[in-house]
Amino acid sequence: MKNIRSKIKNFFITIFKIPFGFLMHTIDIIMWPIQKIIGVRNMPYIFLLPNLIFFGLFVIIPLGVNVAFSITGGDELLFADREFSGSKHYNDLFNCESYLNPNTCKEDFFWRGVYNTIFFVIFQVGLMIFFSLLTAVILNKKIIGRGFFRSVFFFPVLLSPVVVGLIWQWILLKNGILNAVIEANGGDKFSFLTDPGWAMTSSIFVSIWAHMGFYTLIVLAGLQAIPPNLYEAAEMDGTSTERTFFRITLPLLMPNLLVVFILASIKGVQTFDEIYVLTGGGPGTSTSLIVQYIFTTGFASSGSVQNFGLAAAASMVLGIVLLCLTLIQLFLGRNKETKHQEI
Amino acid sequence: MIKYFFKAISVALITISLTLISAVSFAATDVRIMWYGDGDKENVPMQGQIDAFNAANPDINVILDIVPYDAIMNTLPIQLAAGEGPDIARVTDLGGLNKYYADITPHVANPQYYEDSFGPFLKWYRKAGDTSSIHGFHSTMTVTGPYVNKTLFEQAGVDLLGPGATWAEWADAANAVASKLDIPIPMAWDRSGHRVSGPAVSMGAKYFDANGDPKLVDDGLKAMTQMLYDWHQDGTMSKDLWGSVSGTKYHAPNDWWNAAEVVFMMSGSWQIGRFANEVGDDFDWWAVPAPCGPAACTGMPGGNALLAFTANDAVGKVMDYLSSKEQLGAFIGEVLAIPGHLDLPVDYQTDDPNAKHALETFAGAVPTIDQVAFDLQAHVDNRIMFNAIISRLGQAIVGEMSLEEAWVKMDEDVEKQLKEKYGG
Numbered sequence: 001m002k003n004i005r006s007k008i009k010n011f012f013i014t015i016f017k018i019p020f021g022f023l024m025h026t027i028d029i030i031m032w033p034i035q036k037i038i039g040v041r042n043m044p045y046i047f048l049l050p051n052l053i054f055f056g057l058f059v060i061i062p063l064g065v066n067v068a069f070s071i072t073g074g075d076e077l078l079f080a081d082r083e084f085s086g087s088k089h090y091n092d093l094f095n096c097e098s099y100l101n102p103n104t105c106k107e108d109f110f111w112r113g114v115y116n117t118i119f120f121v122i123f124q125v126g127l128m129i130f131f132s133l134l135t136a137v138i139l140n141k142k143i144i145g146r147g148f149f150r151s152v153f154f155f156p157v158l159l160s161p162v163v164v165g166l167i168w169q170w171i172l173l174k175n176g177i178l179n180a181v182i183e184a185n186g187g188d189k190f191s192f193l194t195d196p197g198w199a200m201t202s203s204i205f206v207s208i209w210a211h212m213g214f215y216t217l218i219v220l221a222g223l224q225a226i227p228p229n230l231y232e233a234a235e236m237d238g239t240s241t242e243r244t245f246f247r248i249t250l251p252l253l254m255p256n257l258l259v260v261f262i263l264a265s266i267k268g269v270q271t272f273d274e275i276y277v278l279t280g281g282g283p284g285t286s287t288s289l290i291v292q293y294i295f296t297t298g299f300a301s302s303g304s305v306q307n308f309g310l311a312a313a314a315s316m317v318l319g320i321v322l323l324c325l326t327l328i329q330l331f332l333g334r335n336k337e338t339k340h341q342e343i
Numbered sequence: 344m345i346k347y348f349f350k351a352i353s354v355a356l357i358t359i360s361l362t363l364i365s366a367v368s369f370a371a372t373d374v375r376i377m378w379y380g381d382g383d384k385e386n387v388p389m390q391g392q393i394d395a396f397n398a399a400n401p402d403i404n405v406i407l408d409i410v411p412y413d414a415i416m417n418t419l420p421i422q423l424a425a426g427e428g429p430d431i432a433r434v435t436d437l438g439g440l441n442k443y444y445a446d447i448t449p450h451v452a453n454p455q456y457y458e459d460s461f462g463p464f465l466k467w468y469r470k471a472g473d474t475s476s477i478h479g480f481h482s483t484m485t486v487t488g489p490y491v492n493k494t495l496f497e498q499a500g501v502d503l504l505g506p507g508a509t510w511a512e513w514a515d516a517a518n519a520v521a522s523k524l525d526i527p528i529p530m531a532w533d534r535s536g537h538r539v540s541g542p543a544v545s546m547g548a549k550y551f552d553a554n555g556d557p558k559l560v561d562d563g564l565k566a567m568t569q570m571l572y573d574w575h576q577d578g579t580m581s582k583d584l585w586g587s588v589s590g591t592k593y594h595a596p597n598d599w600w601n602a603a604e605v606v607f608m609m610s611g612s613w614q615i616g617r618f619a620n621e622v623g624d625d626f627d628w629w630a631v632p633a634p635c636g637p638a639a640c641t642g643m644p645g646g647n648a649l650l651a652f653t654a655n656d657a658v659g660k661v662m663d664y665l666s667s668k669e670q671l672g673a674f675i676g677e678v679l680a681i682p683g684h685l686d687l688p689v690d691y692q693t694d695d696p697n698a699k700h701a702l703e704t705f706a707g708a709v710p711t712i713d714q715v716a717f718d719l720q721a722h723v724d725n726r727i728m729f730n731a732i733i734s735r736l737g738q739a740i741v742g743e744m745s746l747e748e749a750w751v752k753m754d755e756d757v758e759k760q761l762k763e764k765y766g767g
Contacts, residue, residue, distance in 0.1 A: 073763060073766070074763065074764070074766070075763060075764050076424065077421070077424035077425055078424075083766065103743075103744050103748055103752075106755075106759075108752070109590075112743075174583050175598070175602075191582075191583060191586075193587060194582060194583045194586040194587050195586075196741055196742070196743075279587075279588075279589075280587065280588035280589050280590075280592050281588070281589035281590060281592075282586055282587055282588045282589035282590075282592075282737070282741075283582065283585075283586030283587065283588075283589065283737075283741040284586070284589060284737055284738045284740075284741035284742070284743040285589050285590070285738060285743060286589075286741065286743070287589075288589050288590070296590055296591075299417060299421060300413075300416075300417040301417070301420075301591070301730070302416045302417065302590075302591040302592070302593070302726070302730055304591065304726060304727050304730045304731075304760055305727065305760040305761075305763050305764045306420060306421070306424070307760075307763055309763075310763075
């Protein structure tokens, strides 16, 4: 019996070995002369080449194309049909009598998008950190059904942003589920999505609901990395729960919270799809964020001129903002590593 | 032995190659149509006609890609700009995409049929100076105009107004019905610059200067937009409808209308089939003549056309088939639309008296359409003006800017977009 099993095992190993061996031999045939020509020391570049090609094709070239679009004008897509316009689109974006009043700006929709995004990011990120921390602290305790609750909080992260937007639209519409419940209890209907103030509040809430699970997971990992003996020592000293939290938990969680802050900020600046589905950017432009401006200017003009150049210029500005945030993240990350090495 | 083996292999390879080549040569030519429909009411009859065509023409394979209206407005232009568009599409931005239309004159059986049947509309598709190209045909003609919930008027004891009634009088009547019956929305409009434009022309809007160049804001447009703004402030119109989206996004108040929460709805003839289907006998609905302003009592003409982006015999054959009196008549009769064909007897497939009345009303409105409205519809850049109206008026209504600021921005938007498009 054992013999038969061993034979079957060997048979399958041989089956898998044939194509693998063939592949390795083929690679060897190609690599051997290359190594002969360029030498062993330069071989890493050859192995990096596939990745570099993909990076070039899908990052560097599109970036170059975007820059080229931003300095050319017209509504044509092909460069041969577009006219060089220099910094015109950048000038248009920053042409404002007063930056505090978008109505005085030539591209007032851009500035409304900028202000809405800033407002959105400040509140969304702030509340996201607060609720992620709160949830992680609760989920770190020994409560009944802890695994279940961890899954429940993480589940929205798995949903597509369009699904998130549609689900919450059904709930928050004037004739939606939430208003039906409010009305059934004798209350008046709320304009959750059609009153400017409420629409932004709803958008922030929905965004937090959709992404909180991911950040909770990061904070939870941080909480579990805190040595339990610190808590035991604090307990023996009779330290209050609040003091333990503010003197032990929070300081030791800071690196994780910084990561959450930076990642959530980057994600917040890029927010588009779920809010676009939820409110369409309305009412007026009260929930129209900067990415929606880029999308509508370049691609969803409903028959108006598709201003690819202006959209490209705006996305360059957005790219610079994101680059700054990423640099901060890198700086903080390196700082953390250096401190760890010093310890 | 080996010699024979290689010989056999060679023969086999040649045979396979020839078979493949002949298979490719005799494969049916694909014709891809990008189609948006007003639900199954339009999609099913069109798919039926396409299936019948495919069955009768094995050398042509027509593929009907049913897409949302947004895809026609936003995705199609990008596809065309990238050279990746369909062969035929159902289009509403008739002049805006004219640089992509293909001239199918040599590929249709009888070009004169198109001139005789769709003559006035063909110029809507053509580039400036072009008087002869055939790009396609008008699938349905539309006229904008209002509907009223007749049952609510009867229940409230308010008389329906007749031809010649003004916009202000209709607003008063709708408010009277709503207040008597506690209806939440007296008046609702499609959120569309096209819908605003007929009434604006009635109020005296000209849209063009003396040279025929776009000039959006004048006293007529100001009067109509002021009226719309005021209606949103005094509750005649609900901010929940136009406020639920932003920018140039189209929004129709059908859900509220179907739930009998709207007394008066400004939309157009394309809703007839949908209302007949969705409202059924829940309440009586009537189309009423376009309300008047000091300059006219007009709606906007419009419609959608099946237009070609590829010129070949297969596309020509498909166009001939779909535009034929037999097929177009059957389609129009089933979807309850106004034909864009000048000589098409239609047997409407409905017993609904509301739908029959609405069809008569809208068909009767065609001769009363003002020339300014026709010129506006025919203008290649009309969408730029429609979009400027709706996005800026929407902002004023929710309080992001004053109406005076909105008027300034409307003109700026039009000027800016025309500069981007034409340079200068």
